[in-house]
Amino acid sequence: MSAIKKIAGLLWAVMGAGIIPLAIMQAMKEIATKPSEENWIFWSIVIVVLTPIISFSLITFGVFALKGEYDTIE
Amino acid sequence: MANDVTNVSQTEEVTSTRRVIAASSVGTLIEWYDFYIFGSLAKIISEQFFPKDNPTAALLATLATFAAGFVVRPFGALFFGRLGDIIGRKYTFLVTLVIMGGSTFAIGLVPGYKTIGFLAPAIVFILRLLQGLALGGEYGGAATYVAEHSPAGKRGFWTSFIQTTATLGLFVSLGVILIVRQTLGIEAFTDWGWRVPFILSVFLVAISVYIRMKMSESPLFAKLKKEGKTSANPLAESFQKKDNLKMVLLALLGATAGQGVVWYTGQFYALSFLQNACNVEFVQSNYIISVALIIGTPFFVLFGALSDKIGRKYIMMAGMLIAVLAYRPIYTMMYDEANLKTKTEITDQTKVEVKKELKGTDSLTTTVTTKAFADGTTYKETVKATVPLDPAKKAELEAAGKLKPETKKEATLPQSSFYKMIGLVLIQVIFVTMVYGPIAAFLVEIFPTRIRYTSMSLPYHIGNGVFGGLVPLISTRLVEATRPGPDLPPADPLAGLWYPILIAAICFVIGSLYISNKTNNLDVE
Numbered sequence: 001m002s003a004i005k006k007i008a009g010l011l012w013a014v015m016g017a018g019i020i021p022l023a024i025m026q027a028m029k030e031i032a033t034k035p036s037e038e039n040w041i042f043w044s045i046v047i048v049v050l051t052p053i054i055s056f057s058l059i060t061f062g063v064f065a066l067k068g069e070y071d072t073i074e
Numbered sequence: 075m076a077n078d079v080t081n082v083s084q085t086e087e088v089t090s091t092r093r094v095i096a097a098s099s100v101g102t103l104i105e106w107y108d109f110y111i112f113g114s115l116a117k118i119i120s121e122q123f124f125p126k127d128n129p130t131a132a133l134l135a136t137l138a139t140f141a142a143g144f145v146v147r148p149f150g151a152l153f154f155g156r157l158g159d160i161i162g163r164k165y166t167f168l169v170t171l172v173i174m175g176g177s178t179f180a181i182g183l184v185p186g187y188k189t190i191g192f193l194a195p196a197i198v199f200i201l202r203l204l205q206g207l208a209l210g211g212e213y214g215g216a217a218t219y220v221a222e223h224s225p226a227g228k229r230g231f232w233t234s235f236i237q238t239t240a241t242l243g244l245f246v247s248l249g250v251i252l253i254v255r256q257t258l259g260i261e262a263f264t265d266w267g268w269r270v271p272f273i274l275s276v277f278l279v280a281i282s283v284y285i286r287m288k289m290s291e292s293p294l295f296a297k298l299k300k301e302g303k304t305s306a307n308p309l310a311e312s313f314q315k316k317d318n319l320k321m322v323l324l325a326l327l328g329a330t331a332g333q334g335v336v337w338y339t340g341q342f343y344a345l346s347f348l349q350n351a352c353n354v355e356f357v358q359s360n361y362i363i364s365v366a367l368i369i370g371t372p373f374f375v376l377f378g379a380l381s382d383k384i385g386r387k388y389i390m391m392a393g394m395l396i397a398v399l400a401y402r403p404i405y406t407m408m409y410d411e412a413n414l415k416t417k418t419e420i421t422d423q424t425k426v427e428v429k430k431e432l433k434g435t436d437s438l439t440t441t442v443t444t445k446a447f448a449d450g451t452t453y454k455e456t457v458k459a460t461v462p463l464d465p466a467k468k469a470e471l472e473a474a475g476k477l478k479p480e481t482k483k484e485a486t487l488p489q490s491s492f493y494k495m496i497g498l499v500l501i502q503v504i505f506v507t508m509v510y511g512p513i514a515a516f517l518v519e520i521f522p523t524r525i526r527y528t529s530m531s532l533p534y535h536i537g538n539g540v541f542g543g544l545v546p547l548i549s550t551r552l553v554e555a556t557r558p559g560p561d562l563p564p565a566d567p568l569a570g571l572w573y574p575i576l577i578a579a580i581c582f583v584i585g586s587l588y589i590s591n592k593t594n595n596l597d598v599e
Contacts (some may be wrong), residue, residue, distance in 0.1 A: 008587060010329075042551060045544070049145065051541055061323040061584075069320050070588045 003070045009065025016058025023051045081128035091232070094223045097289045098216040099235045102172045104275065106243025107213045107250075108178040109205055109272045114247055118268045118452065122186045123195045145202050148532060149541035150210020152309065155528030158215050159308035162299065163222070164291045165528060167215030174208035174403035175202040175279025182272025210539075215258025216532030221518035222292035222526075225383055234378020238371050241506070244341060245367045248360055250274065286491045308528040312521075321520050322533050328589045329516060330537025332394045333509040335574035337538065338545035339401065340368065340502035341367070343570070346546060347405065350496070351553075351567045353453075353483040362495045369496075370503030374511040383503040385591035393508025394582040400501070401571045408498050409567060411491050418448040435467075436460045450488030455482050481504035541577055548573045 027043035064070065111118065116462050150170075158166035187194045216236050224232035250271045258267040290296075298304050312318050341363070348359040381389050410416065425445040431437050438460050445453040459479035462468045471477045482525050488497065517530040549570030556566040 005587060008583075012584070034426060042547065045547065049540060053536060057323050057326055060319070061327055064316075064320045064323065065588070069316070070324070 002068065003065045005070055006066055006068060007069075009062045009067075012065060013062025014060070016055045019051060019055050019058070023037060025048060065068075086099050091223075093285075094220060094289065095235045096222045097231060097282075097285045098167075099239050101167065101286055101472070101574065102212055103237055103239040103243045103246065103256070104217045104278045104282050105171065105209055107247045108174050108242050108275050109209050109279070110244050110247040111178070111251065111275075112181065112202060112205065114251055115268050115271070118264055119181075119198070121264075123198045123269075124245040125187055127301055132341055138590075143312065146206030147210040147535040147543075148494070150207035151214060151531035152210075152528065152537040153207065154211020155214055155312075156308045158211070158218070158307050158527035162291050162295055163215050163219045163290060164286070167212055167219065167526070168286050170208040170211040170215065170273045171279060171282055171286065173204055174212065175275055175283075177204040177208065178272050179276040179279075182275075191437075192497060207410040210531065210535050213534060214527050217514035218527050218530065220363035221515060222294040222523065225283070229517040230381035230512050231375065233518065234375045234511045236514055236572075237378060237487065237507075237510050238374045241341065241367050241371055241374070241503070242335075245364055245371075248364050252357070252360065258467050298440060298523055303524060305524040308525045311525045312529040318521070318525065318546040322529055324519060324584075324588055325517055325530070326533035326537055328581060328585035329509075330533045331541040332537075332578040332585065333390065333513055333541025334538040334540075335510045335577045335581075336394060337395045337506050338542040339397070339571070340499070340506040341572040343545050343574070344408075344499050346550075347408065347570075348412075352409060353485045354412055355454075355486045356483040356496070358486055358492065362499055365496050366499035366503050370500055370507060372506055373507035377507050381515060386512040386516040386519075387585065387589045387591040389512050390509050391582055391586050391589075393505050394578045394585070397502075397505040397509070398409055398575050398579045398582065400426065401575055402568055404498050404501060405568050405571060408495060411443060411483055411494055411498075412451075412487060414445075414451070414453060415484065417451055420446045420448060428511060433460070436462050437462065449491070452486045453493070454484045454486075455481065456484075485495075545574055 023046060027047055031039050031043060154166050154170055157169075178201075181198060181206060184194055184197050184201070213289075214234070216239075217233055220233050220236055221229050243426075253261045254267055258270075291299075295304075312322065344366075345363045348354040348362060349356065354362070377389050377393075425442075425444045427442045430437065430440075432438070438458065441457045443455045443457075445455075447453070457479050458481075459477075460520065461477065462471065468477070482564045513534075517534060518526060521529040552569045552572055553564045553567060556564045556569045558565055
């Protein structure tokens with residue numbers, strides 16, 4: 001179980017790091033296609049609020065899991 | 075004699091239990107009521123305070139909607155959580171109640187944009203932020219207060235009453251709005267009657283403050299304070315110490331994020347889907363949600379109590395997994411039930427009325443089409459086309475693509491479909507009760523008393539405010555992305571469900587893998 005927790009930890013950390021460029025690229029693509037106010041507000045919320053929260057929490061959680069911090073929780 | 079003493083002591087204990095639960099739950103319910111009436115009356119508030127022709131006011135309207143929901147709430151959690159861990163639970167959640175009630179009452183008194191100009195949206199925006207801040211501090215305080223009074227084997231049961239308040243708050247807000255609207259009539263309600271639900275809040279808050287003033291401090295916190303063991307810096311202890319930070323992250327990614335999206339989908343997205351994708355008429359769609367909420371509410375207590383017996387994790391994870399698997403089939407059934415294309419129209423009952431009138435320098439043509447269907451469904455489509463009388467202005471608007479008519483579609487379902495819809499929404503409310511019923515007890519048990527208020531409030535409000543609060547925005551966006559052209563219907567009206575399904579699925583995997591099920595009988599210290 002402990003090994004699965006650690007391997008999954010790597011997955012969470014990679015996922016957290018991968019979300020940042022993906023979100024930025026998608027935002028740039030969509031705003032360039034249609035630079036409406038609606039688009040700007042939507043992508044500002046995703047980039048400024050949602051992405052940092054998801055990335056920070058997944059990366060930190062993943063690193064903790066990888067280091068075995070959650071191994072004692074059964 | 076000994077039996078009499080035991081009986082008196084047991085009676086006092088039961089009375090004290092009820093008072094603790096009542097004092098906490100009623101106050102939290104009022105806070106939710108205050109928060110929801112702004113959302114439920116958003117359209118009227120927007121017309122009164124945020125006119126569309128003023129771009130700054132329109133921007134403030136957008137910010138008021140989103141900022142209060144997911145930016146300010148976590149800040150409220152940090153600010154009041156810290157206060158609650160330093161000065162105590164009782165006074166902190168008393169302050170949040172007063173701020174929330176005061177802001178709500180004040181919104182009901184602010185003169186409109188037509189009277190005081192830009193000051194009106196600015197004041198309402200600030201008051202809305204205060205509402206978000208107060209809400210961020212309330213839940214953690216109430217949950218902590220009740221949990222710290224409750225015995226180890228009954229914590230899930232006791233705190234589940236706090237969990238019912240968010241749903242009941244929505245129910246009460248919808249009820250008050252519908253009653254005031256029916257009593258005053260739509261015209262008076264739109265003109266001034268919408269202020270009544272806001273002003274009414276001050277009386278509810280006064281009663282709740284009176285009840286809470288009579289309560290004593292949480293016994294665990296009082297003991298800690300007496301021993302001088304309270305935290306001097308709860309924020310640093312909560313988020314800078316690895317042992318606690320790892321539990322904050324686990325609470326967020328393994329429980330509250332999934333719970334937030336399941337909750338918002340079951341209560342708010344369901345209503346929006348009924349009104350916008352199924353075109354169910356306003357009052358009928360609100361009745362569907364209200365009846366489902368009121369039938370579903372006791373399940374919060376049922377699952378809270380059950381979590382004391384079999385563990386919090388199993389119930390929360392089961393709720394998330396079933397939601398992930400069942401959302402698309404449920405919403406497909408809802409969509410099919412209201413889909414007019416599959417119904418037989420009684421063509422000789424179709425009526426079309428056209429009315430033309432002058433409105434200032436514009437000509438307004440209103441076309442109302444009513445249709446009846448064999449299963450008892452009635453459908454009304456109102457198309458309003460406003461065209462300037464000045465040919466130059468008309469040509470200018472036409473060229474800019476701004477001459478599109480406004481269309482309002484309203485379907486009134488027959489009784490059999492009405493009950494089926496209630497059943498389908500009720501199933502979703504039961505998912506909500508599974509993930510939400512045990513969560514207060516779960517959060518309380520994974521953090522120590524000295525930093526509990528701060529530590530549990532932040533993941534709860536990020537999970538609910540950010541992950542849950544973004545369900546309407548992201549889901550609408552996902553549906554819009556499937557629209558083949560600007561005036562064409564979306565190819566997949568259910569595409570909005572992918573966001574809650576994805577978040578709940580990740581949360582289920584993390585929760586199942588890392589959360590312990592052995593928390594239900596822990597002694598909180």
